[in-house]
Every structure is written in structure tokens, then in C-alpha cells.
Amino acid sequence: MKVEIQNLTKRFGQKTAVDDVSLTLTSGVWGLIGANGAGKTTLMRMLAGILTPTSGRVLCDGADTRALGEAWRDMLGYLPQHFGFYPEFTVADYLEYMAALKGLERDFAHKKIEELCDILSLTRVYKNKIKKLSGGTQRRVGIAQAMLNDPEVLILDEPTSGLDPGERVRFRNLLSEFARDRIVLISTHIVSDIEYIAAENAIMKDGRLIDVGTTEQLLRAVEGKVFTALVPDGLLAQTEREVRVVSLKNEGGGRTLVRYVADAPLLRGSEMAEPRLEDLYLWLFKDERRQEDV
Amino acid sequence: MFRLEIKRLLKTRSTIVLAALALAASVFFAVNFVLDDGKSVESRAYLPYTNGLEAIAYLKGIFEDMGGYVTPERIEEMSRFCDEALSTYQSFDAMPEDVFDRYVANMEVLSRVSYGDSDYYQRRNESIEYTASQVPNEAVAEAAAELNSHVDEPFYWEYGFGSSDVGQTWNICLFVLCLIATVIAAPVFSQAYATGEDGILRCSKYGRGRLARTKILAVYSFCTALFLICAAVFSGILLLAFGPDRSSAQLKISQHVLINLNMNEALALFILSGLLTMLASISLTMWLSSMQANTVMVLVISAAALALPMFADHYLDYPVADWVRLLLPGGGTGLQNGMYYELSNLRFLAIGSFAIWTPFVMLAVPVVETPVFALLTRQTYIKHEA
Numbered sequence A: 001m002k003v004e005i006q007n008l009t010k011r012f013g014q015k016t017a018v019d020d021v022s023l024t025l026t027s028g029v030w031g032l033i034g035a036n037g038a039g040k041t042t043l044m045r046m047l048a049g050i051l052t053p054t055s056g057r058v059l060c061d062g063a064d065t066r067a068l069g070e071a072w073r074d075m076l077g078y079l080p081q082h083f084g085f086y087p088e089f090t091v092a093d094y095l096e097y098m099a100a101l102k103g104l105e106r107d108f109a110h111k112k113i114e115e116l117c118d119i120l121s122l123t124r125v126y127k128n129k130i131k132k133l134s135g136g137t138q139r140r141v142g143i144a145q146a147m148l149n150d151p152e153v154l155i156l157d158e159p160t161s162g163l164d165p166g167e168r169v170r171f172r173n174l175l176s177e178f179a180r181d182r183i184v185l186i187s188t189h190i191v192s193d194i195e196y197i198a199a200e201n202a203i204m205k206d207g208r209l210i211d212v213g214t215t216e217q218l219l220r221a222v223e224g225k226v227f228t229a230l231v232p233d234g235l236l237a238q239t240e241r242e243v244r245v246v247s248l249k250n251e252g253g254g255r256t257l258v259r260y261v262a263d264a265p266l267l268r269g270s271e272m273a274e275p276r277l278e279d280l281y282l283w284l285f286k287d288e289r290r291q292e293d294v
Numbered sequence B: 001m002f003r004l005e006i007k008r009l010l011k012t013r014s015t016i017v018l019a020a021l022a023l024a025a026s027v028f029f030a031v032n033f034v035l036d037d038g039k040s041v042e043s044r045a046y047l048p049y050t051n052g053l054e055a056i057a058y059l060k061g062i063f064e065d066m067g068g069y070v071t072p073e074r075i076e077e078m079s080r081f082c083d084e085a086l087s088t089y090q091s092f093d094a095m096p097e098d099v100f101d102r103y104v105a106n107m108e109v110l111s112r113v114s115y116g117d118s119d120y121y122q123r124r125n126e127s128i129e130y131t132a133s134q135v136p137n138e139a140v141a142e143a144a145a146e147l148n149s150h151v152d153e154p155f156y157w158e159y160g161f162g163s164s165d166v167g168q169t170w171n172i173c174l175f176v177l178c179l180i181a182t183v184i185a186a187p188v189f190s191q192a193y194a195t196g197e198d199g200i201l202r203c204s205k206y207g208r209g210r211l212a213r214t215k216i217l218a219v220y221s222f223c224t225a226l227f228l229i230c231a232a233v234f235s236g237i238l239l240l241a242f243g244p245d246r247s248s249a250q251l252k253i254s255q256h257v258l259i260n261l262n263m264n265e266a267l268a269l270f271i272l273s274g275l276l277t278m279l280a281s282i283s284l285t286m287w288l289s290s291m292q293a294n295t296v297m298v299l300v301i302s303a304a305a306l307a308l309p310m311f312a313d314h315y316l317d318y319p320v321a322d323w324v325r326l327l328l329p330g331g332g333t334g335l336q337n338g339m340y341y342e343l344s345n346l347r348f349l350a351i352g353s354f355a356i357w358t359p360f361v362m363l364a365v366p367v368v369e370t371p372v373f374a375l376l377t378r379q380t381y382i383k384h385e386a
Helices: A040-048 A070-074 A091-101 A106-119 A135-147 A165-181 A191-197 A215-222 A233-242 A277-284 A286-293 B002-011 B013-045 B052-062 B072-089 B097-110 B120-133 B138-148 B166-185 B187-195 B197-201 B209-242 B263-291 B295-315 B320-327 B339-344 B358-383
Strands: A002-012 A015-026 A028-033 A055-060 A076-079 A153-157 A183-187 A200-205 A208-213 A226-232 A244-252 A255-261 B068-070 B155-157 B348-351 B354-357
Touching (some): A015 A055, A015 A183, A015 A208, A028 A040, A028 A165, A076 A135, A091 A106, A091 A135, A091 B002, A135 A153, A135 A165, A153 A165, A165 A183, A191 A277, A200 A277, A215 A277, A226 A233, A233 A244, A233 A255, A244 A277, B013 B052, B013 B209, B052 B097, B072 B120, B166 B209, B166 B295, B166 B339, B187 B209, B187 B263, B187 B295, B209 B263, B263 B295, B295 B320, B320 B358, B339 B358, B348 B358, B354 B358
Parallel strands (some): A028 A183
Antiparallel strands (some): A200 A208, B348 B354
């Protein structure tokens, strides 16, 4: 299966949220990386058919998804960034309702709901009202609804936000297994989630797609640009102003291990480190970081 | 899907509260009316009853033998009896109880036929002709005459719920029911827009046209069932208290009623007209709901549209007022609007040489508007983008 995004553009008045994006998605987990406002959610919404593109189109095995209509939506699972639900619903009501909307046979739906509740640890809260559940559990209900119809294309916008580390690991494993012959597109701020499971990544910035590739391919951009150095605690504030810090780890004895990205080692005693997606993210979105700091 | 949508509606606390409120309102209006009408009857009968039901029972007794066709001969006979009773006893206090009861019964019927005018039927035809001729359009007079020519005479009179002012109370009750149905219908789409639920729904297989259709049908079904239950409760209480009424609407509502209609049929007509008005009103509400996420705004606009016909007569001139009042979805309800008032007042909508009696318009407009608004709702929902 192949989903082709062809020259997709979306404008809201004067603002261009997605600017001429082209991408071909094949089976496997795809990570969509970008800072806030990069256009990830808008792109996903257009892919899900919720937003009409200003121009461009999405093809599924050569057929325009807008023309496919119901057939396209039958292949689709979608979890938006903000998971909305009818406040009166219990988990059972909600999943049953969504199963009917997805056109599932009643018996199959019950089996599937049971299976997903088991995998996503929702069995205990099955009869509880969704509004009374924690944010993480609500998120899991959202994931369950997206996967009810065994979608061939699964679009998940920030699926791991609110999940605890154990839940995230279970979710990542579930997705890895699920994505064998399907397309899964995930956008998340938790870059490590993508690093573990995404076979390919697409990076967006200011509405444009700036790079696409496997994690290894993308990391080449920051190869030789990630360093660690031990810095006395007293110099930390100054260090943070001078370099793009990825992480800080207190090593005791009044010293902190600073991980940073730069074209060349800037701190005394710097050692080159193995690059990770998080380093790449900071390298690519340095401007956003500075703007946020301001 | 339909079953699940109905289940969703029934699980919404506000829907259940509103449904209970509608039922309570129907009981309240009917019971209050029965008790109040009993009291007003009591003052007419100069009897020390304090209980409305007892007063109604008393009236049922004195009207027991009064049922029958009101022929010119009978009008003359009743008129003669009343004149003789009054001239013999000079005052009500001096009348023996049985004479007083008969006097009251006869006067009640005579009050419906111009107080004993034996040419009542002739006068009625003249009144219709005169009223219709006041409209500067000959088509109105012709249409009125044509309709009236099919009205059977003499009219029938008997004691029953129609002897009260049930039409007015039903109108108020109907307005409350429409308002409640509007509140139930307002969040049907807008709530999903506001919560973000819509994004998930509309990218599921049946999340577009079929979901819109199911939601619309579910609201129609729920509100229709609620309305019919409330109407049945209201009518049931009324019929239990007063009894059914086969009287001609011309004697109980207005001499200007231009079709053959007895009061039992009139009650059914009030309910039918109310149901159609409610369906048109909630259709407009659902259309508004499919346009925007703000449920409060939907409610405000819907309530305004429902109340607008009430003000049309006050602020607009004839015939614009009639057009506006009748073409709005809430035209069939209001404190001074509704089928009861439309039957009472001889009014026509006229375009050129074509004139149509307004009760027909009141029935026809919601029949057209309901599917139109439903279709618009479906289309708006399908095209909606957050």
C-alpha cells in the first residue's frame, strides 16, 4: 500500500500552514517531527480528510482519497491531538458507538473492543465514564477507537502525551507489531518515542517538509555536531547562553554533564557523542528554541 | 447506528432532565387548566364549589340533555325559555335551582350563536362575507365563500373540553414543548464541534452523510415521541376531566371556522399542527447547530426564531406580518399564535388571484420547511471544517 501526498498546501487567510508538501508513505511507522506551528497537525487533518487542502491532493494506491470518500475512511484510523468525546459516554458506550460508525459487525466489534481494551489496559475502566478517567487513560481510549477497524492507515497526533513510561513502552510495541503491513503516521513532541519505532521520519518546519529519511539517514546531518562536556555548576548559566544545550545531568562534585549541539566543540573537555533524534530536533529548530526563550 | 444515537441521547443528562420537564409542564398546564376552569365555571353558576373538578361535574350535569344540533327552531326555543325565566323571576336569586340550571345551560349555547339570533346561520355567512371583503383582494372573498360553501349546517353542540378555553392553554403548553425540543436539539452537532469529537467522527467510514442523517432522525424520533407523550398526557387529563366533545368548532372556537371540524378533530389538529411546528423549529435549530460550535449561540438564535412570530403582529403591518409570522418555523406556536388563533381569525394569504386560508398555510409551511432544513443540516455538516 502507498499513500502519496502531492503538493499539499493549506492556507488560512494570509497564513500558509502547509506549504507545497509532497511525501510518499509506505508501510511502516512514520514519524512526523516539527516544532509547534510547523504544520504537522494541519497536514494530518488534510490526510484524514477533515480539512480540504487549498491545493494538492492525497492519493491512495493512485486513487484520490477525496473521490474514494467512504472507502478511504474505511481504511483510516485517526486520533487528533485533542481527544474529544461525548461527556455522557462510558468507555464501552464510546467504543461501541465508534465501532458502529466504522461499519463493524456487532460480533466482530465486541471481540475487537475486548482485545483492544485488554492490550491498552482499559478492561478495568470499561464501564467508567470517559470524562472521569485520567488524561493518560483517556488517551488510551482514543488510541483504541483509532485502531478499532484495523486501519490500513493510522494517523496519530501526539498519541503518547499523557501516557506514563510503562504505557508508552507497551504502546510502542503495539504499534511496531501493528505497522508491519500498514502505514502508521505519528506526530509527537516526545522524540524518543519516534526514535524507537519509526522506520522513517519526515521533518516539517514553517509548513514545509525539510527532510525525509530513516533515523540513521537524518542523523547524518548532526554527525560530529553532538558533544558532551563536564562543566562546573557555577558556569552553567553562562554555558546555557553560549551553546545549544540538549540535556543537563548532575554528576555530583559540583559538576554537570552538558550535552550540546554545535558545529565544533565549544566547551573545554568536550567529547563527541552518538547523535540522537533529540539532538537533530534541537539542531533543526534552534530558532524556535530561541524565540521561546525570549 | 440509530439505536446507538438514541442511546446517546437518552444517556445525556440534560436531555432526560428536559424530557422530564416537558412531561411535568404538560401535566401542570392540563391540571392547572382543569382546576382553574372549574373555578371560573363555579362563579358563572353562583354555586359554592371550590373544587374545579366538582364544578365541572356540576356543569356536566346541567348540560347533560343539551347535546344536539343547534337548529334555528332550537335557538328560538332556548331564547324564549330564557326570556320567560327572566321575566317570571326577575332575578337569578329568585329562580328555583332547576330553572336556574336550565337557564345557565341555555345561555351557554345561545352565547355561541349571537345570543339567540334565529337567523344565526345567515348572519354567520354575512359576517364571513363582510370580513373577507375587508381585504383589498377579491380572491380572498372568493376563497372564503368557496370554503364556507362546504360547511355543513346546522352545527352540533354538546358539553365537553371544547366548552373551555383549551386552545389558549394548549398554545402555551406547545410553546414550552417547542422550546424544550429546541434546547434538546441545539447541541446535536455543535457539541461535537466544541469538544473536538467531530474530528474523530467525520473520518470514520459512516461519519459524514450517514451520521448526519442518523443524528437528525434520532432527534426527530426522540422529540416526536416526547411530544406525543406530552400531548397524550395533556389531552388525556383534559378528556378525563371534561369528556370528549363532538361540538362543531364553529360553536366552540369561532363562527369563522371554514371547514367541517368537530372539537375532537380540532384537538387532533392542534396536536398535529404543534408537532409539525416543533419539527420545523428543531430542524432550524439543527441546521444552526451544524454551522457552529457555540451551543449557546445556537440556542439564542433558535429561541429568537421561535419567539419572532409573536412580535410580527405588533411590529409589522398586514399582510407582511402574516407572511412573516406564518413562514417562520415557529409560526405555529407562541402566546398569541397557533392553530387555535388561526382558526379563530378569518385570515388569508394572497398572491395575485390566489388566496389560501392561513390554517392551511400553518400546516403546509412546516411540512416544506422540515425536510429543507434537514437537508441543509446534512449538507452543512458534511462540508463543515473546524
